[in-house]
Amino acid sequence: MTIETATKGDSITAPAGNISDESTGLTPHKEHTEQPGHQEGAQIAQFKGPLEKVYAFWLAGMSCDGCSIAVLGATAPPVEALLGGTIPGLPKVILAHPVLSVEAGKDFVAMYHKAWEGKLDAPYVIIYEGSLADETLAAATGGYWSCMGTSGIGDPYEDSVVTTAEWCKRLAPGAAASIAIGTCATWGGIPSAYGNPTGAMSMMDFLGKDYRSTLGLPVINIPGCSPVGDNFTETVATVLMFLQGMGPLPEFDELGRPAWLFKETVHRQCNRAGYYEEGTFASEYGQKECLVEIGCWGPVVQCNITSRGAINHMGGCMNTGAICIGCTMPGFPDKFAPFYSAAPGSDVSGAASRMVGSFIRPLRRITQRSQNRETRWDRNGEVPSGWGHPSEPSTSDKIAHYFYEKLQFSGSVKPGRTKPEAKYKGNYEVPGVVAGESDPSQKPTP
């Protein structure tokens, strides 16, 4: 593909995407027995080569519009850049959004119909926000739970409605990719919580395990309630980069999650993980320590918000002080309820880290006290701070430090051990260093 630059003829050419053979499709998880991409090779041929545009159909089922709002906050890339076609190398995304489109009416739904009939001039993807209702439950009493569009037959006054689930069924088979955004669409989410009357379910549950898009992919799942907007725009961008031959095959895990975003637990990247490791825990909301004892589920939750932030790298749950309630997980919400109470598993792991922490913490403080001093202060034996009186290292501190340094520089050179005359050939006298001796400040003073 070609990236246009300012001067004509001065273009950079990247290798064309290799899309039609073995590497077809994006990589589903390794453990997945069937490589769906292989079966659908024929259809994929149509995507060979750089795409100029891609259609995207956004379907909102039982949703709160929070996913749309989350995507509006994305910055890497921002949604207006995808839609405006202003990202060099990427095709323009033509979005049909039941909530967002400015130009609506005739042309708007005509596009959905064209896609359904396979008459679009470019491939399309569908994006589903919200869960899908079990409409058979509502139909039993002659109604619906969630709908978009009418059947197009009959009296406008009594026109029958087309459910959002029906639109999903119509468009999914012809889509290059079907993307579920947000926990409602990926795993059923809150509308499918215990006691719900609508039989709400996820896109994956609705389409079934044999579903494949024309690219050979099962449903791509980008969970989160609400999701991080960038997780969505980034997934779309990387898939497009792959299709354009600019990037590698994005990896998806066994549940169709972008693996580079959802492989790790949020605890591993948590900015409070150090407190956990040292066994110090918050007992009230607002405290700075690890939140596990007041309800955080982070250690078992796959989410990247602590490293990515919520919007433009700001915020994020534990970054701010909030417990993790597992909103990206298939078990959300019922398996994480009641909220604000500690997960039972945290008793065991918390007690363990308390024990280890009570041992590690004092040792670290010794080293920290030493590292908190300039070598000059060690040399002069005083800290010239007007702010306070940092405690002088105690004898036991010094002994500990002596052995600590031994270990630190075993197999290496301690700075200052080289004879100064060897270092400064011009006979320049280093302040505080007697020629012929190594730096006295580096001499351990046991």
Added chain:
Amino acid sequence: MCFKNLPIEFDSQGKAQLKEGVSNPYTYQVKSLHAEEDQLRTLLAKNGHIKSVDFDPVTRVAGALAFHTVADLKEGKILSANSMATLFRGYEVILKGRDPRDAIFISSRACGVCGGVHATVAAHAMEMAFDIKPPPLGIVVRNMMLALEYLYDHPLHLFLLAGPDYSQAIVEQSNPEIMEKAWRTPAPGANIHGYANMGKLMEDMNPLTGSLYLEALHMTRVAREAYVLLGAKYPHPETIVPGGVSVTITLQTFNEVYARLIKFFDYSKKAAAIWDDLTNFFYDANSRYQEVGSRPMNIIDTGVWDDPYAYDASYKNCNEWGERRWATPGVIIQGDLVTTRLQDINIGVEEFVDHSFYEQWNSHRFKTDPAGNPLSPYHAWNKETIPKPQGQNWKERYTWDTAPRWDRMSVEAGAYARLLITAMAKKLPHNRFIESTGTSLKIQLPRATKPALELEWHVPKTWNAFERNRARAYAIGYTAMVCMDNWQHGMDMLKSGETAVSTKFEIPKKGTHIGAGFWGAGRGFLTHHLVADNGVISNYQINTPSTINASPRDPFGTPGPYEQAVMNTPILEKYSGPENFKGIDVLRAIRSFDPCMPCTTHIHVDGSDRVVSREVNTCACGVD
């Protein structure tokens, strides 16, 4: 005192009680819609075309709210309007039988446009039910979060959602004569917003390309960055807890929020000047624009932003702490402020389901509220949600929305309600930046890159789509200064060492506890009502501003606010034939409410075979 229709009177101490000698005080007769509907159908049938309507996609019902209208193009009138919510997710049903602690995170998911408010109002309901009082800094942080949420919401609405309706791109098509005049009309606010004439200003409002559009998109992100520094994420924050917030506050938090908040000082000046100029220009071009979206000034609001030293979460004292808010609670009927007491507001609201897809419940468990005021069986504490999906029928039931009414009257909610009631009530406690004069609100905007400015918003004489938008534009400055005032309070608390942000709580395992949260969403009035029996939720009721505004006809036959506003809207658009009719005036009327559900209008053009259908977006990132 304040009730005209409910059978409630007040004794000499101002305590509410049922009027004596009224048997079955709350019963009512449902007024049939059949006659009205049949008449319309005859009208439609007479022109003979209706059966041959081209059912091209235009007839579809999209989004969660559909709007159905019959228009007489010859007269330029709207004959009838029906508002229908097309989505049911069952939050109230899901919450029933759960641990009350789940209410905050689950109910937040009721709305992805303003989820943060739901989380807070759910926390309020729990705090009232279980007697938990958050510490002052916790209250201040909540106030700031809410203000920052509005600061994202108002620009979004003004420039991304409603804005395009007033842009050159749209007006050039719908009313070329107005656009032509715009190019010739100097803009009075030029020294503030920088546009020499109205044409240029309107050009910059064009979707996706106009610089005002893009600037607003940017400002929504600035506000959301500040929000997530306190709320962790948006739209569903994670830091609201019963008894306060779960935010680790340091000077970094305050500094980073401040760095973003101050960007709104100049932006507030600009937004107000732009919408002043737009409103006056349209009124000037055709005075009938004052009728677009007009309806009686019947307004309700719960008030928002608690006084950190007055809020104690109790129902008993809610009249007092309610009136100490930075936005005063209240009800306006026909332009007169009739109450500012939260208890009056609370007991006056009833929800009717006669034209909705729900079954009527029969219980009347709570005859009085915790303060001893009489409660209707249709009040939220007594209401039950019994969904019954069925086909829509304009004569019977046509929506998933209910019909909330105050004193059995159709009232509207919105960001503007905060300005109207606060300006009229003169109850605003002492604060650094905002003054209520009885007829106006004065807002002191500090110097930033532009000089300091006093904004003064006046209670308008007429109530219509333009005034809703103008008020919302002033609400940016109002909100920014409420946030600033709270920010300063927070800093003062850090100075004095009042650093606790939450209070420990227990959920009692025994007994019946009831509570309510009253707190404004971006679009105004919001309540959650909670009943817990033996530590389990036995009833949970959510009443949102869009429930109120999008409501269908009530049993007394009165249409909901959207329906009324649309029926009062004249068709001022210019079009060559029915096939080119766009319905822009109707859209302006609906969008001025800032509908928070995806909303579609359908207009049956009387005397032709056209059905116009247009999206009313709540959000506009996709412009293609």
